[in-house]
Amino acid sequence: MxxxxxxxxxxxxxxxxxxxxxxxxxxxxPGPVVDTVVGHLRREEEIGGYEAAEEAADRLEGVYSSVARLIGAAPDEIALAESGSRAWAMAVYSFPFVPGTRLLIGRTEYAGNVIALRQLARRNGLQIVVLDDDPHGQLDVEHLQRELDRGDVALVALTHVPMANGLVNPAAEVGRRCRAAGVMFVLDACQSVGQMPLDVQSLGCDVLAGTGRKFLRGPRGTAFLYVRASVLERLEPAMLDGHSAVPAGAGGLEVRGDARRFESWESSAAGRLGLGRAVDYALALxxxxxxxxxxxxxxxxxxxxxxxxxxxxxxxxxxxxxxxxxxxxxxxxxxxxxxxxxxxxxxxxxxxxxxxxxxxxxxxxxxxxxxxxxxxxxxxxxxxxxxxxxxxxxxx
Ligand SMILES: Cc1ncc(COP(=O)(O)O)c(C=O)c1O
The missing domain is CATH 3.90.1150.10 (Aspartate Aminotransferase, domain 1)
Incomplete structure (x- = not known):
């Protein structure tokens, strides 16, 4: 169609x-997204913020299912966030880095991600290796393979669609090679989500971050994070609050088991509902x-x-x-x-x-x-x- x-x-x-x-x-x-946001703000005005959230509880829960459907994931592998950068960082900063290991990135990795990785490299004694482009300007998967074969790779980070050069990086091929090497693959899909189909199974990524306001046509200040169920346990969030963990035992705590461990308690319910509406709108088209x-x-x-x-x-x-x-x-x-x-x-x-x-x-x-x-x-x-x-x- x-x-x-x-x-x-x-x-x-x-x-x-x-x-x-x-x-x-x-x-x-689109109008339906704006109406959803404004409609919820009106309910907050009329009956109170917590009460409006309670009234919309099923629809708020539905946002996770919608995002999951958009990328071929399960709802408990989805967290919602206020920006693509923050979603991406929540997962990456939680990685148990071993000093001396290497971070492989593409030449067109999003500049904000590179800054975060530099900080992580400085803190944890890691080395950043920038992979070459191939003659077409996309990530050179043969160079990636050589670096994976050398070993000591903590993770591979790729920007699926760079912010400015018109191309789509060969993410599924990168995912295939990372899987074969047993290396975590973090995909920044902020510029690809909403303009093309995405499926985390065929992309082979362990982590994927997407933002709401770009090609998804959602409200500003909305984003999502996907973390594959099988790696969730390895990623204890760098920051916790009463939403992501509960006290347990004497002085202990228990981190929640789903991807919402990467969320904070407070959020814009109107924004989240708008994001869900934008996802449904894209799926319907x-x-x-x-x-x-x-x-x-x-x-x-x-x-x-x-x-x-x-x-x-x-x-x-x-x-x-x-x-x-x-x-x-x-x-x-x-x-x-x-x-x-x-x-x-x-x-x-x-x-x-x-x-x-x-x-x-x-x-x-x-x-x-x-x-x-x-x-x-x-x-x-x-x-x-x-x-x-x-x-x-x-x-x-
Ligand atoms: C490729 C890419 N990744 C990540 C981001 C960051 O998204 P956000 O601004 O929602 O943090 C952008 C924003 O321009 C982007 O172009």
Missing amino acids: SIDVEAVRRQTRGVLGVTHLNNAGSSLA GLDAVQERVAGLAEQLRAELAAVPAVTVHDRGITRCGIVTFSVKGNDARNVRTRLAEHRINVSVAPAPSAPADSAPTGTRHGPDLVVRASVHYYNTETEIQRLVSVLPGTS
Whole structure:
């Protein structure tokens, strides 16, 4: 079944005012998601926060089942969190690191994850090994294999869809090799979830983190963590509270057995319900159909951009996704973004795909390494894409 673009646009109020091509930043949420969030906030206003949560208890529980269904997991392997980074870190900081072991990461690992790994490496006496890209710009699985064969690997961390180079890393192949080597595989799916089908069994990951606001179209401040049941026991959370553990015996404690051991007690019930609604919305559309539409629109955008002499498209990889990166000769990426914003077209800027894995995170980047990032979603139209290309500097 293909996406009914008119129908999804009718449910997306934002498309009336902007051409939103910043879905890798934060999508326009559909009406049903916003209604769910606002509806719960109203109930909190009317009857009280705890009472509203009690009233919505079944629906809140249902969020875990929805997320589990989205990625082929069991509900007790799911934790909810306030950001993808925090979800990822809750699992990774809990790993029982042995000094002298090595962390294998890709060149396009998310910069925030790299910072966390550097701290862990410093604290625990670990070495970070940045794996090469293959000639297509994706993680070189042969290099991964050589490092796995050398041994002493604590974990492999991979960003499934890097924030800015258009490709999808070969996660299932990485998972297969990690499993064969008995090494834990941590997958950052923040940019892939919501724009393509994900299945933790075929991906072979032990940990997966996803965020709500990007291609899933959920509310800001929402995210989820998957931890495979068989590794849960090995990961005692770096932080505990009265939700994740209970006192036991004299001075002891018992950590809960499911993935909610990584959660904190307090959370936004409205946000969680909105996340669940966004997941259900994506599932109802079908992630295969979503991927087909998103990849098709992105290919159209790349083709139209490539036809403009002043434009260079930087995307790499064999399998591509909804993220398109480009630069316009003689124009700083930030100026291009400003110009597009004047036409009510939202894009973002990002480090060039050639930037190393440990490049500076958002906010501290410098001009020459920046590219424009336009990220499409299924609710965008062919006409919107043509508009973007037609108003670029040098084309009008
Ligand atoms: C690849 C990738 N991983 C992780 C994150 C972090 O997600 P969050 O901002 O929800 O912590 C981002 C955010 O841009 C991202 O692009």
